[in-house]
Amino acid sequence: MxxxxxxxxxxxxxxxxxxxxxxxxxxxxxxxxxxxxxxxxxxxxxxxxxxxxxxxxxxxxxxxxxxxxxxxxxxxxxxxxxxxxxxxxxxxxxxxxxxxxxxxxxxxxxxxxxxxxxxxxxxxxxxxxxxxxxxxxxxxxxxxxxxxxxxxxxxxxxxxxxxxxxxxxDVIEKWGVPPEKMIDLQSLTGDSTDNIPGVPGIGPKTAAQLLEEYGDLDTLLARAGEIKQQKRRESIIANADLARLSRTLVTLRTDxxxxxxxxxxVLEPQDGPKLVGFLKAMEFGTLTRRVADACGCDAGAIAPAEVKVEWGESARGPDLDPGDSDGPPEGITVVDGAISGAVEAAPDALPAQGPHEGTTPADLAKARAELFAAEKIDLSSYVAIRDVATLDIWIAAARETGLVAFDTETTSIDAMQADIVGFSLAIADNTDDPRGTKIRAAYIPLAHKAGTGDLLGGGTVENQIPLAEALLRLKDLLEDPSILKVAQNLKYDYLLMQRYGIVVRGFDDTMLMSYVLDAGNNAHGMDSLSERWLGHKPIAFKDVAGSGRTGVTFDMVDIDRATAYAAEDADVTLRLWMVLKPRLTAQKLTTVYERLERPLVPVLARMESRGITVDRQILSRLSGELAQGAAALEDEIYQLAGEKFTIGSPKQLGDILFGKMGLPGGAKTKTGQWSTSAQVLEDLAATGHELPRKIVDWRQLTKLKSTYTDALPGYIHPETRRVHTSYSLASTTTGRLSSSEPNLQNIPVRTAEGRKIRTAFISTPGNRLLSADYSQIELRVLAHVADIPQLKQAFSDGIDIHAMTASEMFGVPVAGMPSEVRRRAKAINFGIIYGISAFGLANQLGIERSEASDYIKKYFERFPGIRDYMDATKATARENGYVETIFGRRVHYPEIRSSNPSVRAFNERAAINAPIQGSAADIIRRAMIRMEPALQAAGLSARMLLQVHDELIFEVEEGEVDKTMPIVTQIMEGAAMPAIDMKVPLKVDARAATNWDEAH
DNA sequence: CCCCAACCGTA
DNA sequence: GTACGGTTGGGGG
Missing domain, CATH: 3.40.50.1010 (5'-nuclease)
Structure with missing residues (x-):
């Protein structure tokens, strides 16, 4: 050297x-x-x-x-x-x-x-x-x-x-003395972990102060009598020998x-094969690969080294094959290559069925559920990770096991607005056999702030890993498809991480797993899943961060409390995965989950992050017009009523109409109030009263104003200047999506007034909005599942389905058919989809119940297959407690056997509707999953923005509209294939324009 | 501040 | 008759 x-x-x-x-x-x-x-x-x-x-x-x-x-x-x-x-x-x-x-x-x-x-x-x-x-x-x-x-x-x-x-x-900063005085300092303070005595009562602060004053330990001991503080002086004089002994103990030998x-x-070069051999013997898969890559050697060709260990018997028997090989739902061929690329394969570190856990998937699932229900969750084991090296160790552990639960904590419930505050991880030591498995969970605070101490709002809490460093490591972990990330409601975290430049690959979502398993049985939020499957009530968010006026964002939460809350979420998520994953297998629902749910997460996250442009000026102008119209109506209403009152209060309105004015009351609400529904008011208006008509008009205007023209501008994102709705994948029972904040699935379209709101949804310059919607998809699904010859024929021939229905039922030729006849047939067709009842149809058409009953009877005579389908569906629902869509999605009706006839009838109607609505929902899900790869393959830049149940809205460059339209149409029309060969063609209508009203 | 009922917008 | 979400008024705490 x-x-x-x-x-x-x-x-x-x-x-x-x-x-x-x-x-x-x-x-x-x-x-x-x-x-x-x-x-x-x-x-x-x-x-x-x-x-x-x-x-x-x-x-x-x-x-x-x-x-x-x-x-x-x-x-x-x-x-x-x-x-x-x-x-x-x-x-x-x-x-x-x-x-x-x-x-x-x-x-x-x-x-x-x-x-x-x-x-x-x-x-x-x-x-x-x-x-x-x-x-x-x-x-x-x-x-x-x-x-x-x-x-x-x-x-x-x-x-x-x-x-x-x-x-x-750094030594001076930490201990208050330079390195050469560390020995003296330690001699005074001692060290409890090594049992070095030191001088009782002297800690690092006092010791540093004394050494500063007296120079060194010998001088201090010699002049101890000079120390002013009595206790300190006496302790040092009495324990001088202990201090000297301590000095000998803490002084490191250099001889x-x-x-x-x-x-x-001297540092020798790495011996790649030698190291790889050792790592293979240890079965450290990831590190083995890394080292082999770095050293340029072939890991496969190197035999594991023989490593002798003083450790006798093997703790467990050999692993069995992963029990994750469930087939497609019965009668369905899955050769769905078209979308396989969109689905990330999970690593094989999935629960194997150990012999002790039972031999069938169902036994395993049951054993798992019992195991985790019995195990108590220990909140005291959670740690906060506050340095990079510890984080690296956790990430390395995640690599080794191939499985990690992940959760983010942020400043907002809205993923488009949220800033990351921290994240949590949970790791199981043994993913193959959960018996006796230990789950470790940690929270990594990144952006917690100190209290609101001063006007500046307090500073950042110390000892948090710098955001950039944490994100770098998170990126490595989250983007590695060989490590399965488990999250609850991943779309949120996916969207958040996407905003930080991270694309999550290789994931499961416990919320979606529960949704596939238990739609209709229970909610799929983490708290309810935890209570149901783990018998554990997680810490409520509001107990950690408060709510409402006293609520704070998560970055203001004390790190200890944040750790308990956040790490628990990751812990619970991992446990839920352990319970739900084998249930998917046992119930043969893995295909539904992997084909219809999981791949939609990135698709929806991208749609949400794109958002859509909404023209503030148009809305503002409309808002003014609506306000004027409503004000004018208000004056007239007060005139007619003879007094001022709150028109928006159904209670007050009822008192005016049916009390003061003595109009004949129609229906009552379930609380016994007079109903003032649009239907009731329309009926009154038909008898020649002026006021009800004006109320109906007033309601329409105020509804449009408050729900749309006034509310929508508030959803325009401050940076993107676009509106980003949030889609829920798991909040309907049938498999439909739902949209909220704002709900862009109920933008008006039926009335001319309402449609004006759609003109505010516009394409950016140089682009067009392209709207493509399925024509009569639910009736087509009905024709397919119930196998109705006339319906199939009509759809194949492309004729007007409602006119055909009317013609069949009433014997009226399609040519020159009165519109009222067609309207009735249309109502019946919809009624069928909704699980028709004479009561409902009578209500809808404003006819007598007996007449409606006759219509239904006639319909069933003409289309006996429909009655068969309905009876069969009710029977399976009663027998199994659930019904299925054509792609195997299950919808549960736990109350289908209720002894209450109206409850039972309601469940029966819903059960009849679910396979129809749900199959249509599955079809458009499949289209959405395939859409992006298809557009990309065609070299098109169209961006899918919105979904409205049977409609997809895209933003397309002006010059690409003509090429995009056939691709979109083709993907949508072929979406059931090849899993299902529909007996009825699917038809899609598409249009492009600069706003949504004209495109639709 | 929270929750519910009533009402109404969509498919 | 199915499936949703948002707004308002109004009652309770």
Missing amino acids: KKGDHLFLVDGSGFIFRAFHALPPLTRKSDGLPVGAVSGFCNMLWKLLTDARDTSVGVTPSHFAVIFDYSSQTFRKQLYDAYKANRSAPPEELIPQFGLIREATRAFNLPCIETEGFEADDIIATYARQAEAIGADVTIVSSDKDLMQLVTPNVHMYDSMKDKQIGIP VPLDMALDAL
Whole structure:
């Protein structure tokens, strides 16, 4: 070694303990050997070496050694019997790992150094001083304060956990004294972990103050009588000998006899095959691949090294095949290559069915559910990760197990507006056999703020990983498709991370899994799932951040409380996955989940993030017009009523109409009030009263104003200047999406007044809005599932379906058919889809119930297949408790057997409707999933923006409209294929214009 | 501040 | 008769 060389000394023992305590327990897959600390150690060492060999960093070691404690008597123990006496024995799982870690060091081709009778710190001290004397630089890889006494201008420490160099100023900042006084300081303060006594009552602050005043320990002890504070003075005088003993104990020896000279520590090149062999023996798949890649060797060709361990029997039997091979729903051929590219494959680290867990998927699912229901969730085990190195260890652990639950905490419920505040992770040590599995969860705070202390709103809380560093690591984790990320309502996190430049790949969503399994049975929010499956009530958000006036954003929440809340969410999510995943398999619903639910997450996230332009001016002008119209009507209404009242109050309106004015009341609401519904008012208007008509008009205008023209501008995003709705994938029972904040699925279209609102939805300059909607999709689905010859024929021939129905029923020729006849047939057709009742049809058509009953009877005579379908659907619903769409989606009706006839009838109608509405919903979902790849393949830049149940709206460059239209139409019309070969063609109408009204 | 009923916009 | 979400008024705490 010569001047200018650089020696790295790694505190191996420190590494081991930090790796062990920071990491979830990990066991070797094949025999249950605990290897968590080995894994952490190897990952840390690999990272250190790759960073250190990276010459761009500037610190390049020429010499390198890993130093361990030798596990026997040390000279300190001989000197002071109580030294480290309060240390408990190392944990049982750690014992076999000590030897493995030394093996690992050798596999890394690094000197592995230990000397009997001395601690690692003394060896490090000896090497450091020797190297320094030659004129070399030294980096001690440790953050242990016991080593800080060694720091000089040429000797630095490096805290790999925090990725931080520790030099003289850092020691002074931390302890208030320079490194050369660390010995004196420690002599006074002692060290409870090593059982070094020190002087009672003197802590680091006092010690630093005393050393500042008296210079050094000897002077202080000699002049102790001068100390003003009585207690302090007496304690120091009485314990001077303890201080001197402590000094001997904390002073590191620099005269340890060394087996290896400095020159022997020269950093050798990596021996790739040797290291790969070791890592393979440990079954560290990810690190093995990385090392093999970096060293340019073929991992497959290298045999696992033979590693001897003092660890006898195998803890568990061999793993079985993953039990994840469920077939498609009955009668459905799934050869759906067209969309496979859009679905990320999950890694195979899925629950295998162990023999103890039962032999059928259903047994496994049951066992899982029972296991997790019985296990108590321990909130005290959660940790906050506040340094990069610990985060790296967790991420490495996620890589090893291939499975991690993930959740973000932000400042807003709206993913388009939210800023990330932190995120949480949960990891299971054994994803193959959850019996006895330990789940570890952590919260990583990133942007928590200190209280609202001053006018500036308080500062940032210290010791949070810088956002940019965290995002870099998060990107690695989230974008790696080989690591399965599990989230609850992933679309939120997906959208959020997308805004930070991260695209999540390889994921599951417990909310969607529950939706597929239990639509109709229960809600799919995390709190309800947790209570249902884990018997655990998670901490309520409002208990952490408050709500309403006293509520705060999550960045204002204290980190300890935030950790409990956030880590619990990740923990619960992982547990839910463990319960729900095998249920998907057992119920043969994996295909539905993987084809119809999961792939839609990125699609919807992109649609939401694109948003649509809404013209403020148009809305503002409309709002003014509506206000004028409403004001004029109000005057007239007050005139007619003879007094002022709150027109918008149905109660007050009822009193005026049916009390004061004595009009004949029609229907009553379920609370016994007179109904003032539009239907009732229309009926009154038909009898010649003026007021009801004006109320109806007033309601229309105020409705349009309050719900649309006034509300929509408030949803324009401050930065994108567009409106971003939020789609819910799991809030309808049938499989439809829902839209909220704002709801863009109920923008008016029926009346001319209402349609004006659609003109405010516009394309940006140079573009067009393209609207494509399915024609009569639900009736087509009905024709398919009920197999009705006349309907199939009519759709194939492209004739007017309602006219055909009327013609069949009433014997009226289609040509020259009166519009009233067609209207009635149309109402019946819709009635059928809704699970017709004579009561409902009579209501709809304003005819007698008996007449409606006759219509229905006639309809069933003409289309007996429909009655058969309805009866069969009701029967299956009653028998199974659920019905299915043509793609196998299940919709449950737990109350279908209710003894209450109206409850039962309601459930029957819903059960009849669900396969029709739900199959149509599945079809458009399939179209949406295929749409983006199809457009891309055609080289088109069209962006899908909105979905309104049977309609898709795109923004298309002006010049691409003609090419886009046939692609969109074709994807939509072919969306059922090849899973279902529809007996009826699907038809799509498409139009493009500069606003939604004209495009529709 | 929260919740419900009534009403009404969409498919 | 199916499936939703938003606004208002009004009652309760």
